[in-house]
Amino acid sequence: MSREQLAVQRARKSFQTGNTKPLEYRIHQLNSLLRFITERRRDIADAVKRDLGKSEHGTELFETLGLEGEIKLAIEKLAEWAAPRPVEKNLLTISDEVYVQPEPLGVVLIIGAWNYPWAVTLQPLVGAIAAGNAAVIKPSEVSSHSAKAMEDLLPQYLDKDLYPVVTGGVAETQELLKQRFDHIFYTGSSTVGKLVMEAAARHLTPVTLELGGKSPCYIDKNCDITVACRRVTWGKFVNCGQTCIAPDYVLCEPSIQSRVVEEIKKNIKEFYTDNPKTFEDYGRIVNQRHFKRVMSLMEGSTVAVGGDSDESQCYIAPTVLKDVTGESKVMKEEIFGPLLPIITVSGVDEAIQFINEREKPLVIYVFSHNKKLIKRVIAETSSGALLANDCLVHFTVSALPFGGVGNSGMGCYHGRHSFDQLSHLRSCLIKQLKMEGVNSMRYPPHTAKKLGWARFLLLKQVNVCRLRRMALLAMLAGLAAFVVQRFLR
Numbered sequence: 001m002s003r004e005q006l007a008v009q010r011a012r013k014s015f016q017t018g019n020t021k022p023l024e025y026r027i028h029q030l031n032s033l034l035r036f037i038t039e040r041r042r043d044i045a046d047a048v049k050r051d052l053g054k055s056e057h058g059t060e061l062f063e064t065l066g067l068e069g070e071i072k073l074a075i076e077k078l079a080e081w082a083a084p085r086p087v088e089k090n091l092l093t094i095s096d097e098v099y100v101q102p103e104p105l106g107v108v109l110i111i112g113a114w115n116y117p118w119a120v121t122l123q124p125l126v127g128a129i130a131a132g133n134a135a136v137i138k139p140s141e142v143s144s145h146s147a148k149a150m151e152d153l154l155p156q157y158l159d160k161d162l163y164p165v166v167t168g169g170v171a172e173t174q175e176l177l178k179q180r181f182d183h184i185f186y187t188g189s190s191t192v193g194k195l196v197m198e199a200a201a202r203h204l205t206p207v208t209l210e211l212g213g214k215s216p217c218y219i220d221k222n223c224d225i226t227v228a229c230r231r232v233t234w235g236k237f238v239n240c241g242q243t244c245i246a247p248d249y250v251l252c253e254p255s256i257q258s259r260v261v262e263e264i265k266k267n268i269k270e271f272y273t274d275n276p277k278t279f280e281d282y283g284r285i286v287n288q289r290h291f292k293r294v295m296s297l298m299e300g301s302t303v304a305v306g307g308d309s310d311e312s313q314c315y316i317a318p319t320v321l322k323d324v325t326g327e328s329k330v331m332k333e334e335i336f337g338p339l340l341p342i343i344t345v346s347g348v349d350e351a352i353q354f355i356n357e358r359e360k361p362l363v364i365y366v367f368s369h370n371k372k373l374i375k376r377v378i379a380e381t382s383s384g385a386l387l388a389n390d391c392l393v394h395f396t397v398s399a400l401p402f403g404g405v406g407n408s409g410m411g412c413y414h415g416r417h418s419f420d421q422l423s424h425l426r427s428c429l430i431k432q433l434k435m436e437g438v439n440s441m442r443y444p445p446h447t448a449k450k451l452g453w454a455r456f457l458l459l460k461q462v463n464v465c466r467l468r469r470m471a472l473l474a475m476l477a478g479l480a481a482f483v484v485q486r487f488l489r
């Protein structure tokens, strides 16, 4: 039996003991996960430094802080999320108990990506634990130091059988994907997402696919371009552009292109100094394969800012490309690196058309003072999310479902959405074996009148609340008539 098979088998056996059902157990595991992050902060930061050249401060801000918030929220809200959820009834079920009961799915496979190796791997785990599942955790082999630290350290805090960490590359992931799971939560590229979905289909396993793509950023010529460019510079170049929700390219009118270039240039200098290569918060491209891929995307485009690189260190400077067209090489795939192409359009109409001619993105960014323009972009496009006048921050709002649509993914998570995504929302209806007379209208009808009533009740979905309100109004009207008759005549 392979290592992967063994891990899944053990996780399933443990899940079947029912240990994860009591909420106290889940809260205990979530507290252990929180303790892991607090006590192992330094190990986590060291691993990320070695994988991506990120500073300790950067790791705290973009990996552990959000994770801690999600864990604390789950601990605080678990009883509420896991409680039965009463639903509106119809006339046939008016005296019954009708509710939705969230229940664990079973064994979840979590496949993480390398760009934020802790956040994108452990945030789904928070949802899996809260929902009462077992979870097999497969960190990305590309961020190998983080994967090793996760494999060595996490079992010291969490139940080893219920939440095993399985490391390895493509072969190991494929071996895992042959096993039967109750849900697969995948973060990574759309290409591999399709393979994951294909493997899941063999067992009819549901999937959440957190994918990427090219997220556009429209800058309206009448907005505060200085502030807009400051926020775009931050959102684009953090983690060297290796962020799934980074603005991939800018759309703006030709009249503001040079201003946008100048503002971004100024901000790069302010954020990363004159020499980003030696600045500790800038980081590196994850490996040589990705370095070569990103460098080749510049071919055929005009460099307006940056452009220098050092292959031996996987360093690429924050770079702005101007006069790019939809046909340029850099527009053929998600950049996932520190290149920001600017494409000129005649206005918001053309920007919307440009966006709609391409795959649905993970996020659309719009910078404008004009609320109507923002609402128009919302109404006339589709994407996982839309953020106006800032970058990335929608990720931090736990109440917003985080996920893609179409080519950028399916399913969502964060906060309660993670809990729901990894639960089965079971419909429960509890009747009593009484009042059979009322039910007789459901059975083969003896008269046309009965059939008419049954159809009315079953198909029209009578609004019970409205009926109650109408009955109350009728009673009040009757009472008023009685009072008038009895006392006022």
Ligand code: NAD
Pocket (backbone or CB within 6 Å): 111, 112, 113, 114, 115, 116, 120, 138, 139, 140, 141, 142, 168, 169, 170, 173, 174, 187, 188, 189, 190, 192, 195, 210, 211, 212, 213, 243, 244, 245, 334, 336, 362, 404, 409
């Ligand atoms: P990656 O190379 O780390 O792959 C992700 C996982 O897939 C790894 O665990 C890897 O082992 C596995 N894998 C790779 N090839 C496989 C194959 N042929 N068969 C089975 N498993 C395989 O990550 P990546 O794909 O380079 O990640 C970058 C992409 O992820 C970008 O498109 C980015 O936008 C996206 N991303 C999305 C989110 C999100 O939340 N939506 C977050 C981070 C990254």
